Amino acid sequence: MRFILGFIGAVFAAVLLISFFSNLATHFSNPPAPLASEEFHREAKPLHLASDGPFGKFDKAQLQRGFQVYAEVCSACHSLSLVSFRDLKEIGYNDAEIKKIASDWKTQVPSINPDTGEAATRKALPSDTFPAPFANEVAARAANNNALPPDLSLMTKAREGGAAYIHSLITGYANANTYRNEEGKAVPAEAKPPSPNLHFNPYFANLNIAMPPPLTSAGQVTYAPGNPAPTVDQMATDVAAFLVWTAEPNLAARHAAGIAVVIFLLIASILGYFAYRQIWYEAKRAVRVTGALEPENQAKSKRAKSKQGIAG
Amino acid sequence: MSFSWAKAYEPKSSFMRWLDDRLPLPRLVYGAIGGGYPVPRNLNYFWNFGVLAGIFLTIQIVSGIVLAMHYFATTGGAFNSVNQLIMRDVNAGWLLRYAHMNGASFFFIVTYIHIFRGLYYGSYKAPRELVWMLGLVIYLLMMATAFMGYVLPWGQMSYWGAQVITGFFSAFPLIGEPLRVWLLGGYAPDQAALTRFFSLHYLLPFVIAAVVILHIWALHIPGSSNPTGVDVKSEKDTLPFHPFYTAKDGWFAAAVLLAYALVTYFAPDYLGHPDNYIPANPLATPAHIVPEWYFWPFYAILRSFTVDFILPAKLWGVLAMFGSILLLFFLPWVDKSPVRSGAYRPVFKRFFWLLVVDVIILGYVGGAEINAFNVALGQAAAAYYFLHFLVILPLVSAFETPLPLPNSISESVLHGEAAESAPAGSNKSARNTVVAG
Numbered sequence: 001m002r003f004i005l006g007f008i009g010a011v012f013a014a015v016l017l018i019s020f021f022s023n024l025a026t027h028f029s030n031p032p033a034p035l036a037s038e039e040f041h042r043e044a045k046p047l048h049l050a051s052d053g054p055f056g057k058f059d060k061a062q063l064q065r066g067f068q069v070y071a072e073v074c075s076a077c078h079s080l081s082l083v084s085f086r087d088l089k090e091i092g093y094n095d096a097e098i099k100k101i102a103s104d105w106k107t108q109v110p111s112i113n114p115d116t117g118e119a120a121t122r123k124a125l126p127s128d129t130f131p132a133p134f135a136n137e138v139a140a141r142a143a144n145n146n147a148l149p150p151d152l153s154l155m156t157k158a159r160e161g162g163a164a165y166i167h168s169l170i171t172g173y174a175n176a177n178t179y180r181n182e183e184g185k186a187v188p189a190e191a192k193p194p195s196p197n198l199h200f201n202p203y204f205a206n207l208n209i210a211m212p213p214p215l216t217s218a219g220q221v222t223y224a225p226g227n228p229a230p231t232v233d234q235m236a237t238d239v240a241a242f243l244v245w246t247a248e249p250n251l252a253a254r255h256a257a258g259i260a261v262v263i264f265l266l267i268a269s270i271l272g273y274f275a276y277r278q279i280w281y282e283a284k285r286a287v288r289v290t291g292a293l294e295p296e297n298q299a300k301s302k303r304a305k306s307k308q309g310i311a312g
Numbered sequence: 313m314s315f316s317w318a319k320a321y322e323p324k325s326s327f328m329r330w331l332d333d334r335l336p337l338p339r340l341v342y343g344a345i346g347g348g349y350p351v352p353r354n355l356n357y358f359w360n361f362g363v364l365a366g367i368f369l370t371i372q373i374v375s376g377i378v379l380a381m382h383y384f385a386t387t388g389g390a391f392n393s394v395n396q397l398i399m400r401d402v403n404a405g406w407l408l409r410y411a412h413m414n415g416a417s418f419f420f421i422v423t424y425i426h427i428f429r430g431l432y433y434g435s436y437k438a439p440r441e442l443v444w445m446l447g448l449v450i451y452l453l454m455m456a457t458a459f460m461g462y463v464l465p466w467g468q469m470s471y472w473g474a475q476v477i478t479g480f481f482s483a484f485p486l487i488g489e490p491l492r493v494w495l496l497g498g499y500a501p502d503q504a505a506l507t508r509f510f511s512l513h514y515l516l517p518f519v520i521a522a523v524v525i526l527h528i529w530a531l532h533i534p535g536s537s538n539p540t541g542v543d544v545k546s547e548k549d550t551l552p553f554h555p556f557y558t559a560k561d562g563w564f565a566a567a568v569l570l571a572y573a574l575v576t577y578f579a580p581d582y583l584g585h586p587d588n589y590i591p592a593n594p595l596a597t598p599a600h601i602v603p604e605w606y607f608w609p610f611y612a613i614l615r616s617f618t619v620d621f622i623l624p625a626k627l628w629g630v631l632a633m634f635g636s637i638l639l640l641f642f643l644p645w646v647d648k649s650p651v652r653s654g655a656y657r658p659v660f661k662r663f664f665w666l667l668v669v670d671v672i673i674l675g676y677v678g679g680a681e682i683n684a685f686n687v688a689l690g691q692a693a694a695a696y697y698f699l700h701f702l703v704i705l706p707l708v709s710a711f712e713t714p715l716p717l718p719n720s721i722s723e724s725v726l727h728g729e730a731a732e733s734a735p736a737g738s739n740k741s742a743r744n745t746v747v748a749g
Binding site for chain 2: 024054265269276
C-alpha cells in the first residue's frame with residue numbers, strides 16, 4: 001500500500017512541477033504588462049476618528065454633522081436601508097427632533113390609501129428605516145447613467161480600508177490629465193475615464209468611478225455654530241465617522257463590554273495559573289525521587305534540583 | 313478504564329450513591345474526565361488543545377442555537393436578518409454573531425494546533441489509529457459545517473464561495489454536473505441551496521459532538537499519548553486527570569479565551585472579508601473570490617494545477633484537494649517508524665518543521681492575489697506537501713536511526729530536563745534504551 005500511495009504522491013508532485021515550469025516559462029517568454037489599475041491605485045490615507053482603538057467611543061457632535069452631510073448630499077442618491085430614524089436617538093437627537101426629521105424627509109414611505117386601497121405614500125415615522133431615494137434598481141440606474149448607487153448602511157465594513165477609504169474616496173478626485181502617481185508617471189490613455197459619466201479617482205479600485213465628486217466646495221453644508229468650519233475635508237471626515245456608526249451602532253457598547261471581559265479573563269487566567277502551580281507543587285517534586293542514575297544524568301539532575309531549590 | 317491503578321468512583325453523598333446505583337453517569341464522568349482517568353504526568357501545553365476544541369465546539373453550538381432563533385433562511389431575508397435584526401435589534405445580537413463568527417476561526421486555530429501536535433508526536437500510531445481517524449472525520453465535518461455556515465449571511469462571498477465550492481463537483485466527468493445540480497437543488501446557489509445549507513449547518517455540529525464522544529472513547533482505551541511517546545509503565549508515570557489536568561486546562565483555557573475575546577470585541581471583522589457585507593448578487597462577481605482563512609492551504613492546492621496534463625487541470629486540482637486530506641487517514645501505515653515522538657527522530661523533526669512552513673506558505677498563497685510569483689510558490693509548496701506525506705515520510709521511517717528513548721515517562725521527568733516539554737534529543741547517554749513498539 002505504501003508503494004501505491006507513494007506513487008500517487010509522486011504523480012501529484014510531478015503534475016504540480018509541470019504546472020510550475022510551464023507557469024515560469026509563460027511568465028518569462030511572455031511577461032505580463034503591469035496593469036494601470038495596479039500602478040495608479042492608491043491605498044486610503046490614514047484617518048483618525050474618536051471611534052478608533054479599543055477605548056474608542058463615538059463623537060456625537062461629529063456624527064450629527066456627518067448625518068447632516070448624508071441628509072443634505074449623499075441621500076440624493078444613496079439609501080440607508082438598515083438604519084431607522086429612531087436610531088438617531090443614539091447620536092444625540094431627542095424624540096421631537098427625530099419625529100420632525102422623519103416627517104420632513106424628502107422621500108416618503110410607500111403605503112396604501114386607507115380609503116381606496118391604492119398604492120400611496122405617507123410621511124415617514126421614527127420607526128421607519130430611511131426611505132430609499134429611488135423606488136427600485138431600474139429607477140436608480142435610469143437616473144444615474146446606468147450606475148447603481150450602493151446602499152451606505154454597511155459601507156465602512158464592506159470596503160477594504162473602512163472609514164479611511166470613504167474619506168479618501170470623497171476627497172481624492174483628480175484630473176486624469178494632470179495626475180501623477182508616486183513615481184511621477186502620467187495616467188495612460190486607456191486608464192483615463194472613457195466617458196464624461198466616469199470620474200478619475202485613484203482611490204477607487206478601477207480608477208474610474210460613476211459617482212461625480214459629491215463634496216465640491218467648503219460650506220456646501222452649513223454647520224450649526226460651535227462646529228468646525230465645513231471644509232471639504234471636514235465634511236468628508238464627518239460623513240465617514242457617521243458611516244462607521246451606521247455600520248456598527250453598537251461599537252461603543254462592544255468596546256465597553258470587551259474591556260470588562262478582558263479584565264475578567266486576565267484575572268481568571270492569573271488566578272487559574274497560580275491554582276495550577278499550587279496543585280502541581282507536590283507532583284512536580286515527588287517524581288524526582290527514583291532509582292540510581294548514571295553520573296552524567298546525576299549531574300544534570302543535581303543542576304535541575306539546585307535551580308529549583310531542592311536539597312540533595 | 314485504561315490502567316489497573318485507575319481509581320474507581322466512590323460516591324461521596326447518599327444522593328450520589330442512589331443515583332450511581334440507578335444510572336452510573338457520575339461514574340462515567342469520573343472515569344472519563346475526573347480522578348479516575350490516569351494521564352501521563354509529562355504532558356506539555358500542546359496537549360491542552362483537545363479540551364480547547366471541545367470548548368469552542370460548545371461555544372459554537374450555544375451561540376448558533378440562539379442565532380438560529382433570529383435568522384431567516386430566505387434569499388431575500390437572510391442578509392438583513394443578520395445585518396439588521398441580529399446586529400442591531402436583538403439584545404446582544406452583535407455579541408452572539410461576532411462570537412459565532414470568530415468562534416469558528418478559533419475552533420480551527422486550536423484544531424490545527426491539535427492536529428500538528430498529533431503529527432509531531434506520532435499520536436496517530438498504534439494503538440491510537442482510530443483516535444486519529446475519528447479526529448479526521450471531525451475535521452472534515454467541521455469543514456463542511458464552516459463552509460455552509462459562511463453561506464448563511466448571503467453576502468457576496470457567501471454566494472460566490474458556494475458557487476465556487478459546489479463547482480468542484482462539476483470537475484468530475486459525466487456525473488459531475490448532475491451531482492452539482494442535485495447538491496444545490498438548482499443550477500446556481502439559490503433558495504433551495506440556502507435552506508438545505510441552513511438545515512445541515514444546524515445538524516452537523518451535533519454529528520460532530522457524537523464523533524467527539526467516539527474520539528474520546530477510543531482515546532481512553534490506550535490512554536493519552538505523551539511527549540516522549542513511551543508507553544505508560546507504572547502508576548508513577550501518571551497523574552489523575554482531575555485535579556491535575558483540569559487545573560492545567562482551566563487556566564490555559566482562560567488564557568486562550570482571552571485571545572478570543574480580544575479578537576471578538578476589538579477586531580471582530582479582521583478574519584472576515586469586507587465583500588461579505590455586500591448582499592449576494594448573482595450578476596456581479598467579486599474581484600477576488602477567497603474562502604475563509606482556514607481553507608486557504610487547500611484552496612492553494614486546488615489552484616496550483618494550471619496545466620491540462622492527461623486530465624483537465626480543474627479535475628487534478630479537485631482530486632489533489634480532496635486527496636490532501638484523505639491521505640492523512642493512511643498516515644498510521646505510511647509512517648512505520650516504531651518511535652512515536654518526533655523529539656527522538658532527528659530527521660523526521662527537520663521534515664516536520666519544513667511541513668509546518670510549507671502549510672503556512674500554502675495558506676498565504678491561498679489567500680493572496682493570483683500572480684506568477686504566488687502561483688509558482690503555491691505549486692512548489694503543494695508539490696512538497698504530497699512528497700512529504702507520501703514519499704519522504706515512508707523513506708524517513710525506513711532509514712532513520714532514532715535517538716535512544718528513556719526507560720519510562722517518570723525517568724524522563726527525573727532527568728531534570730525542562731519539566732513541561734519533551735526532552736528533545738538529550739537522552740543520548742541513558743543507559744537502558746528501549747525502542748517502543
